Amino acid sequence: MKLDLLTSLYVFMLAAFIGFEVIRRVSPLLHTPLMSLTNALDAIAVVGAIILAGEYHAHGALLAKILGTIAIVAATSNIVGGFLITDRMLRMFKASGPKKP
Amino acid sequence: MTNLPATETIIEITYLIATALFILSLKWLSSPKTARRGVFAGEIGMFLAIVGTLLHHGIVEYKWILIALVLGTIIGVPLGEVAMTAVPQRTALSHAFGALCVTLVGTAEFYLRTPEVPPFMMGVLSLEVILGSLTFTGSLMAAGKLQEVLPQRPITYKGQNVVNLGLLGVAIVVAGILVAHPEKTQLFPLIVGIPLVFGVMMIVPIGGADMPTVISLLNSYAGLSAAAMGFVLQSKLLIIAGALDGASGFILSVNMSKAMNRSFSNVLFGAFGQEQPSAVAGGQQARPVRSATPEEAAGILAAANKVVIVPGYGMAVAQAQHKVRELYDALTKRGVDVKFGIHPVAGRMPGHMNVLLAEADIPYDKLLDMDEINGDFPQTDVALVIGANDVTNPAARTDHSSPIFGMPILDVDKARTVMVIKRSMAAGFAGIDNPLYYLDKTLMLFGDAKSFVGSIVRELGGGHE
Numbered sequence: 001m002k003l004d005l006l007t008s009l010y011v012f013m014l015a016a017f018i019g020f021e022v023i024r025r026v027s028p029l030l031h032t033p034l035m036s037l038t039n040a041l042d043a044i045a046v047v048g049a050i051i052l053a054g055e056y057h058a059h060g061a062l063l064a065k066i067l068g069t070i071a072i073v074a075a076t077s078n079i080v081g082g083f084l085i086t087d088r089m090l091r092m093f094k095a096s097g098p099k100k101p
Numbered sequence: 102m103t104n105l106p107a108t109e110t111i112i113e114i115t116y117l118i119a120t121a122l123f124i125l126s127l128k129w130l131s132s133p134k135t136a137r138r139g140v141f142a143g144e145i146g147m148f149l150a151i152v153g154t155l156l157h158h159g160i161v162e163y164k165w166i167l168i169a170l171v172l173g174t175i176i177g178v179p180l181g182e183v184a185m186t187a188v189p190q191r192t193a194l195s196h197a198f199g200a201l202c203v204t205l206v207g208t209a210e211f212y213l214r215t216p217e218v219p220p221f222m223m224g225v226l227s228l229e230v231i232l233g234s235l236t237f238t239g240s241l242m243a244a245g246k247l248q249e250v251l252p253q254r255p256i257t258y259k260g261q262n263v264v265n266l267g268l269l270g271v272a273i274v275v276a277g278i279l280v281a282h283p284e285k286t287q288l289f290p291l292i293v294g295i296p297l298v299f300g301v302m303m304i305v306p307i308g309g310a311d312m313p314t315v316i317s318l319l320n321s322y323a324g325l326s327a328a329a330m331g332f333v334l335q336s337k338l339l340i341i342a343g344a345l346d347g348a349s350g351f352i353l354s355v356n357m358s359k360a361m362n363r364s365f366s367n368v369l370f371g372a373f374g375q376e377q378p379s380a381v382a383g384g385q386q387a388r389p390v391r392s393a394t395p396e397e398a399a400g401i402l403a404a405a406n407k408v409v410i411v412p413g414y415g416m417a418v419a420q421a422q423h424k425v426r427e428l429y430d431a432l433t434k435r436g437v438d439v440k441f442g443i444h445p446v447a448g449r450m451p452g453h454m455n456v457l458l459a460e461a462d463i464p465y466d467k468l469l470d471m472d473e474i475n476g477d478f479p480q481t482d483v484a485l486v487i488g489a490n491d492v493t494n495p496a497a498r499t500d501h502s503s504p505i506f507g508m509p510i511l512d513v514d515k516a517r518t519v520m521v522i523k524r525s526m527a528a529g530f531a532g533i534d535n536p537l538y539y540l541d542k543t544l545m546l547f548g549d550a551k552s553f554v555g556s557i558v559r560e561l562g563g564g565h566e
Binding site for chain 2: 005008011012015016018019020022023024025026027028029030031032033034035036037038039040041042043044045046047048049050051052053054055056057059060063064065067068069070071072073074075076077078079080081082083084085086087088089090091092093094095096
């Protein structure tokens, strides 16, 4: 589905506003997990890398394949590592409940 | 294009759902209670988007994609398993990986599309690779400094800013030429190569205490470069994810800069580290300080009603967080009210102290932000500072000539007694003497944070030894 320039700019602007409003509400307590989570989400760039590496190209096919494959590796490691560590960190945040024995 | 095949519609729908889940993911992160649900939402969204993309009919070869996905997972798992103390360098490294992906895709797209690249497309493509490559090397440098494989002290030389800005300027001019003449493929390597060098040069003058701001800034760049990639690939999903990441990094950078009372440009071009030799020298005169032994410190803490512990990077370096938890347990058992006061820039990345203390099992409702805790200090019996310096320096409030004047600080000097665990009287990162140490109410506890806190815990009859 092709986007024209203006639609792209609208999408960017709206997403930026949503981002500001949503992220402003994140407690400073969770700023480290916030950064690792946004990092994992940002690795959605893998989608572009997959298409680049897998599509048929009349010329430059080898370049696209090599760069695309490395890009997938980089992005996937961010996805896997990012979600893993975010969840590990969040598991550690516990409220003070009844004292352990 | 006019008549979308069924699979293309399905792909677009998975992207739509993924977008909604990404936004929900960040929304749920607002509170520790719902945060883990947020991670789950993000994972589902990511999974859907990747599966959707694999259905894309244009994909003719899967072999390398699958190999790359597996390889990425193999690299990703250990990166998700690093120790909590290594989280800042891990984060910097993941910014580098994200930027690498964006730069490589942008580079390939250029060579596939040239010479028919419309000016706007060439513009965003240039933005994508310039931001991507400078974030790549910049983040690698930051990770190297945080991991201490590179020297942590800022390295500065005369004309540094001119050189750096000049480099960036040349890259932008070359990008401008490419926008007008996208067929000049021989120029393209310049808008990758020059920002790669610029990324290194940008981080060379940055010192450890500036890392929270710099990591946030690199986070923002990584997001913006991904959004630019979304413009190039005309992918709404990527534009949105990039914009969210960019916004997040931007908000954090602004927070960090405010917490240091410095502007972005000051952090990037200021190189705080070695500008105040006079202040350091002045601080070396033997002014009297009062010091105390672990026994004395334990006695005072045991007699207190309200204690606020102020941790800093020194606590992380000494790996003292678990001993601090034992101290927290021992004092809580005696009925002392213990809270933690956390400065936004304490540590090496935003929220660093919270993660370390949460790892040591300290309940998060005891971890209070600077604004929440500052009103408590006048009613506090003991403020115990562990490995923090500049963020407690009262000169920031009172001394107009101080380089950190105006920086918001934790008002520990308003507590009845202040105890500072510190290796020696050496000045902090900013090289500024701390008048806090010479107050009558201040006791200096000289020693390694971990072993000193351990000794206090033993005196209090706690600990697990």
